[in-house]
Structures are given as structure tokens and as C-alpha cells.
Amino acid sequence: KRKKWLGLIHSTLFQCVNAFFKMNVDLCWICFNPKTASMVQELVKEKAVEALKKCFASRMEFGTAGLRAAMGPGISCMNDLTIIQTTQGFCCYLEQSFGNLKERGVVIGYDARAHPPSGGSSKRFASLAAAVFISRGVPVHLFSDITPTPFVPFTVSHLGLCAGIMVTASHNPKQDNGYKVYWENGAQIVSPHDKGISKAIEENLEPWPESWNTEEALKSPLLKDPYQDVHTQYFKAIQKHCHHREINKSSQVKIVHTSVHGVGHTFVQSAFKAFDLHPPYAVEEQKDPDPEFPTVKYPNPEEGEGVLTLSFALADKEGASVVLANDPDADRLAIAEKQESGQWRVFSGxxxxxxxxxxxxxxxxxxxxxxxxxxxxxxxxxxxxxxxxxxxxxxxxxxxxxxxxxxxxxxxxxxxxxxxxxxxxxxxxxxxxxxxxxxxxxxxxxxxxxxxxxxxxxxxxxxxxxxxxxxxxxxxYGYHISKNSYFICHDQDVIRSLFDRLRNYGGQKDSYPTECGRFSISAVRDLTTGYDSNQTDKKAVLPTSRSSQMITFTFSNGGVATMRTSGTEPKIKYYTELCAAPGNSDVTHLKKELDDLVDAIVENFFEPVKNKLQPKPE
Structure with a gap:
């Protein structure tokens, strides 16, 4: 039995080493980070074959959302090596795209995420990315401290840079991290840049000699810290959108804010000051960055009340009527309001x-x-x-x-x-x-x-x-009642079979459903295949992509439902809305109609694979 185990492990590791050499990468690069190397040694010691396969079997895919994965060893995880490889590829792609990259430069920001077992952190990854660019003579504007994600695209535009990188996994679980990329226009990259960067990464997998040398990079004259300037200019820019300064100064409204252990506290306080608003009460247990996110199961204010429990308690104590919540990288905002009944209402997006x-x-x-x-x-x-x-x-x-x-x-x-x-x-x-x-x-x-x-x-x-x-x-303007949720699914074959069934409904090839329970379907748009029944030529107007699943159904009763896969999480999401004309104020009926529609969608479209899906956690 022991020989069988050893043989299996040796076979697996041999495949891993082979994969690395095929990609022109020496396995020894892992050892540059002793904590990552130790994790691999521990997995081998525990004979954790599946875990090793998960770490080394396939490389993370670089897409329009950049990268997002767990921190840990191997080419499928976020670690020193994969950050260097990604940045080398990105740097080469920028060199091909801009003749003046060495004059204009890039900006790099990071949040407060850290993963002690693997030695990975957003700050560490940002420093490595800076070292890669500096080794090629590219000026780098590296923030000296944590910042909200919006500061990076703002800096790209403000300083006229070629690109920006934000190291963050936003609201993902604590073990995750990410690598988000902005183009010279201040917006996130779209195709074909993702494909070009991905190709350049594959062509530059072997670390350049100076890519590891963060100490020298941090001393380089090519390194600049934009923190103070950007902090000043950003708040000047948003001040232009303050229209009622006198009301803000005299307002007696009390507001609570939570940054959910992320970066948002300092910056939201500054934003309120820029608007002459009274500073919001901060949730003490959550205002300081903490990569462990100790008070929440998921650091995502979109999940609602579970994340806002401490905020509600503080608001009740201080007599505040409104709660504001940012996700950990402060690019999103949730709001809740206390109702006359004493209950809190968390508004949907x-x-x-x-x-x-x-x-x-x-x-x-x-x-x-x-x-x-x-x-x-x-x-x-x-x-x-x-x-x-x-x-x-x-x-x-x-x-x-x-x-x-x-x-x-x-x-x-x-x-x-x-x-x-x-x-x-x-x-x-x-x-x-x-x-x-x-x-x-x-x-x-x-x-x-x-x-x-x-x-x-x-x-x-x-x-x-x-x-x-x-x-x-x-x-x-008319009631717009929406109801959105998701199922968790880690099996791509299950996801594929679900959407294939909708495209070949009733066993007929290239045939979509015409009804869902008692609800008649009036139009279908499939942005995976490019089909749109509303168009004369049946071709979708919006861009399509076969790399993700997305189908929208329009119903005769004014309802719209979209089913799609998430680009960053193992989820099949569904979004539904019932739009009523102005004057139709029978909200109870509208909500009941939408509830019935959602039930019909789950029963008719999800039922064949429902036993293989996990429902959204309560």
C-alpha cells in the first residue's frame, strides 16, 4: 500500500516537474519563498495528491478581470512566482504597445490582504511587480500605503500613465488575492488586451534576474510615491460633485460607516470632510484593516444583514438612521436605512x-x-x-x-x-x-x-x-422590482450541460424555450453564441464571448431574466426584474408575479442539475 502511494505521488510530482519544464520554468524558483516551498513539502509529506494537482496542474488564466485566485504554491495560485511571471508578460505587452512606456510609466496599488502560511500579501506582490518594471527601466508610481482600488484608475488618468495595476481580491474570501489591470484610458482592460497579455505571459515565464530584487527596486530613482499628491487631487476632483455644502454643514443626520476590515475607513472619512459632512460613526471592530476578516463570514456587504450586524448595533446605540458599508477594497458601496418599524432595510444594488x-x-x-x-x-x-x-x-x-x-x-x-x-x-x-x-x-x-x-x-x-x-x-417612472440570486457550482461540465440544454431545449438543436411554466417567452438573447431573436438578422448587438455563459429571456408580462456564470467566482447567477408602467402601483401583485416567475425559472431551467448545485448561503 505504501509503495502504491509513493508511486502515485512520484508520478504526480514527475508530471508537475514535466509541466514546469515544458513551460520553460525551473521548479527551483518556488524555493525563493521558503514559506511557499514549505507548503509544497508539507503537501508531499501528507500525500495530498489532489491538492498538489490543484496547485500545479494548470496555470491561472489571465482575462479581462486580470487574475483572481487563492494565495499559495503552484502555477494555479497567487504567489511570488506567478506575480513575477504575470508582470513580466504585462510589461512586455506594454513595451510592444507604447513606444514611450519608459517616459510615462505605470502605477501600482494594493490593499491589506495577507496570507501568512504562504508568505503572500498584496504589499509583497505590489513590490515584486514594481521590481519587474524597474528592471526594464520603466518608472513606477508605487503607493507607499494601502489605497482603495479607485485610486489606481484615477492615478492613471491624472498622471497620464500607460497602465495601472491594483493588487486586490475585492470582496473574495480571505485566502484569495487578485491582479487587476487598467489601460491608459483609465478603464479596465477589455479584449484583445487580455489575450495579448496572456500570450506575453506564456512567452516570459522564466524570471528575469532582477525581478526578485525588491530591495534594490525600492531604492531606485525610477520609483515614485504618488500617495500624497493623489490623495489631494482625488478629493479635489470629487468635491466638484458636492452641490449642497451649506445643508451638509448643518445636517443633523447621523450616519454609520463600516469598511469591513478593509481599506475604506480613512478615505471615506476624508470624503465626508471634503463634502463638509459630519464624519460618520466608524464601526470600531471593523475600521482597521485585518486580512483575517474576523467579524464576518464573507467580507462582502452585498450579502446584506450578516455583514452589517455590528453596524446596526452601533447605529442603534448612536441614534443613526443610515449605514454605509464598503467592501474591503472600497470600490463598492452598500446602504441600509432604519425604518419606522425599527427594522433595518438593506437596499439592493x-x-x-x-x-x-x-x-x-x-x-x-x-x-x-x-x-x-x-x-x-x-x-x-x-x-x-x-x-x-x-x-x-x-x-x-x-x-x-x-x-x-x-x-x-x-x-x-x-x-x-x-x-x-x-x-x-x-x-x-x-x-x-x-x-x-x-x-x-x-x-x-x-x-x-x-x-x-x-x-x-x-x-x-x-x-x-x-x-x-x-x-x-x-x-x-414605473416600479422596477428585481430579485437576484445564485447557485454555487464548481463543476464546469454541470454548468455546460445546463446552458447547452437551454440552447437545445426539448432536445431540438439550436432551439430555445418559448415558455417557462405559465410564463410566455417573447425574446431570447444569447451573448455566448451571439444570437438575439429581437434583431432582424438574429445577431446580437452587444459584444459576445464564448468563454462565458450568458442568456437573457424577455417575458410577455414585462419580466426580464438573465442567467450567467461569474468571471471571478464558482457561481451561476440569475437576475430577474419586472418592469411596470408608471401608474401601476400594485406592488404586492408585482412582487407576487416576480416571485412566481423566479420559482418557474428555478423549477424549469435549473431543476435537471439542481442536485449538483449548492444554493446561495443564508
Whole structure:
């Protein structure tokens, strides 16, 4: 039995070594980090064959979201070696793309994540990335301390740099980390840059001699610290979106803020100061960065009440009526409000999109009374988000555009519009991401927090709560009731079979369902294959990608449902919304109709593989 085990382990390790040599990488590079090497030795000692395969069998894929994976040993994890390899590839791709890379340079930021068992941390990874660029004579603006993710795209635009890197895994579990990339336009990369960078990584796997030398890099004259300048300029930029300073100064509204053990505390305090808002009460147990995230199961405020328990307790103690919460890298924002019943209402991302969209248009209109100016105004949202902005745009006369899921699409589209002389004032996605200020072409939870604080203060002077204002918005522009959730699935074959069944429904090839329970389907758009039944030529207008699954069904009752896979998590997500015309205020009926639709989707579309899926954790 022992010989059998040893043989299996030796065979597995031999395959691993072979894989490394095939990719022109010497296995000894792992040993540069003794903690990572120790983890591998421990796995071998424990005969953990499956764990070894998971670490070494396949390389992380670099996509438009960059990288995101667990910290640990091997080419499938985030570690010193894979960070160096990724940065070498990125650097070479930038050298090919920009003739003046050595004049313009790049910016690198990082959050507070750390993984002591493997010796990995965001700061360590950022230093290694800086060493790679400096070894090629490229100036690097490396933040000297943790920053929110929005600071990186802001710096790219502010300093006119070629690119930016943010080392963060956002709201992922504590063992994860990530490598997020921005292009010279200040937006996240989109295709074909991802493919070009991925190819360059494969061509530059062997570490360059100076790539490990962080000590020398940190002494280099090519290294600059943009922290103070960017801190000053960022808050100057968002101050332009403060419209009610006198109200802010006199406001008696009490607000609680939590950064959920991330980087947001200091920066949201500064944002409130920039708006002359009274500083929010900070949740003491969560205000300082802590990579262990000790008070929450998931460091994701999108999960709702479970993450906000301590915030509610502090708000009740201080008599605060509103809670603001950032995710750990402070690019997203959640909001909750205490109701007259004493219960707390956590607003969905779509509801906050309606509130912030209304507020930003309200402020813009006050500043621009000329009715003709609205023709130059734009708002954006992702295709899986609420269509409330479309309804507001139709009535108010501005432009609304829908993009693919993710701020990489909205950021790049915003840049295109801005370059055409258009005014882009707002963009949002249902996953509590908001771009309230075009100085940052990405979601920004810091500026959104300050703008939300001003909105709350303004409404308080009218004795109006956020919930009441949301109802007013829906009554004027039509109720938009949404219900979103997901299933967890780690098996790609199961995911593939689910979507293949929808594309060959009833056993008929290239045939989509025409009904779901009692609900009739009026249109189908498949952004994986490029099919759209609403178009004359049946070809989708939005970009398509076969690397991800995404199908949208439109129902005869005004409902819309999208099923898609996540790019960063093992999830099959579904998004549903029922849009009613203005004047239809039977909310109870609308909610019941949407509940029935969701039940029908789960029963008819998910049922064949449901026993292989895990439901969203409560």
C-alpha cells in the first residue's frame, strides 16, 4: 500500500516537474519563498495528491478581470512566482504597445490582504511587480500605503500613465488575492488586451534576474510615491460633485460607516470632510484593516444583514438612521436605512442605482437649467442591472446605454463618450457598484459614500427618508422590482450541460424555450453564441464571448431574466426584474408575479442539475 502511494505521488510530482519544464520554468524558483516551498513539502509529506494537482496542474488564466485566485504554491495560485511571471508578460505587452512606456510609466496599488502560511500579501506582490518594471527601466508610481482600488484608475488618468495595476481580491474570501489591470484610458482592460497579455505571459515565464530584487527596486530613482499628491487631487476632483455644502454643514443626520476590515475607513472619512459632512460613526471592530476578516463570514456587504450586524448595533446605540458599508477594497458601496418599524432595510444594488441615478440627475438639472443641455447627457448600466435608468431617461430626455456585465465595459464606453464631448454623470451595476464621478472610470465606493451622504442630508431637510424617495421614483417612472440570486457550482461540465440544454431545449438543436411554466417567452438573447431573436438578422448587438455563459429571456408580462456564470467566482447567477408602467402601483401583485416567475425559472431551467448545485448561503 505504501509503495502504491509513493508511486502515485512520484508520478504526480514527475508530471508537475514535466509541466514546469515544458513551460520553460525551473521548479527551483518556488524555493525563493521558503514559506511557499514549505507548503509544497508539507503537501508531499501528507500525500495530498489532489491538492498538489490543484496547485500545479494548470496555470491561472489571465482575462479581462486580470487574475483572481487563492494565495499559495503552484502555477494555479497567487504567489511570488506567478506575480513575477504575470508582470513580466504585462510589461512586455506594454513595451510592444507604447513606444514611450519608459517616459510615462505605470502605477501600482494594493490593499491589506495577507496570507501568512504562504508568505503572500498584496504589499509583497505590489513590490515584486514594481521590481519587474524597474528592471526594464520603466518608472513606477508605487503607493507607499494601502489605497482603495479607485485610486489606481484615477492615478492613471491624472498622471497620464500607460497602465495601472491594483493588487486586490475585492470582496473574495480571505485566502484569495487578485491582479487587476487598467489601460491608459483609465478603464479596465477589455479584449484583445487580455489575450495579448496572456500570450506575453506564456512567452516570459522564466524570471528575469532582477525581478526578485525588491530591495534594490525600492531604492531606485525610477520609483515614485504618488500617495500624497493623489490623495489631494482625488478629493479635489470629487468635491466638484458636492452641490449642497451649506445643508451638509448643518445636517443633523447621523450616519454609520463600516469598511469591513478593509481599506475604506480613512478615505471615506476624508470624503465626508471634503463634502463638509459630519464624519460618520466608524464601526470600531471593523475600521482597521485585518486580512483575517474576523467579524464576518464573507467580507462582502452585498450579502446584506450578516455583514452589517455590528453596524446596526452601533447605529442603534448612536441614534443613526443610515449605514454605509464598503467592501474591503472600497470600490463598492452598500446602504441600509432604519425604518419606522425599527427594522433595518438593506437596499439592493438596483434600488441604490435608482436612488443615486435620480439624485445625480436632480443635482445636474439644478446646475444646468438649459433644457437643450440634457441631449448631451448620458447614464450607463450593465445588462443584468435594473432598467430604471432607461425609464428615467425616456421621461427626462437624456441618453441611457446598456453595456455588457462589468465596469470594464461601462468604463471604456464612458471614456468613448467623454472623448466625443459627451457628459457621463453616472453608471452602475446591480452588484452595488457605482461610478458617480467621471474622474474615476470604474466603480468607486469612496465618492459614492460622500454623494450618498449628501443625498441623505438633503432629503432629511425635506423630512423624506431614502425608502420614501425610492417609492416616489418608482411612482413617477414605473416600479422596477428585481430579485437576484445564485447557485454555487464548481463543476464546469454541470454548468455546460445546463446552458447547452437551454440552447437545445426539448432536445431540438439550436432551439430555445418559448415558455417557462405559465410564463410566455417573447425574446431570447444569447451573448455566448451571439444570437438575439429581437434583431432582424438574429445577431446580437452587444459584444459576445464564448468563454462565458450568458442568456437573457424577455417575458410577455414585462419580466426580464438573465442567467450567467461569474468571471471571478464558482457561481451561476440569475437576475430577474419586472418592469411596470408608471401608474401601476400594485406592488404586492408585482412582487407576487416576480416571485412566481423566479420559482418557474428555478423549477424549469435549473431543476435537471439542481442536485449538483449548492444554493446561495443564508
Amino acid at each position: 438596483n434600488e441604490l442605482g435608482a436612488l443615486l441615478g435620480w439624485w445625480i440627475f436632480h443635482c445636474w438639472r439644478q446646475q444646468n437649467p438649459d433644457t437643450a443641455a440634457v441631449k448631451n447627457l448620458y447614464m450607463l448600466s450593465s445588462t443584468v442591472s435594473s432598467k430604471i435608468l432607461r425609464a428615467i431617461a425616456l421621461k427626462e430626455g437624456f441618453h441611457f446605454e446598456e453595456t455588457l456585465t462589468g465596469f470594464k465595459w461601462m468604463g471604456n464606453r464612458a471614456r468613448d463618450l467623454l472623448d466625443q464631448g459627451k457628459t457621463v454623470v453616472f453608471a452602475f451595476e446591480e452588484a452595488i457598484g457605482y461610478m458617480c464621478c467621471s474622474a474615476v472610470l470604474d466603480k468607486d465606493g469612496v465618492s459614492a459614500a460622500a454623494i450618498a451622504g449628501e443625498m441623505v442630508s438633503y432629503l432629511a431637510t425635506k423630512n423624506i427618508s431614502l425608502s420614501q424617495q425610492l417609492t416616489t421614483i418608482y411612482e413617477e
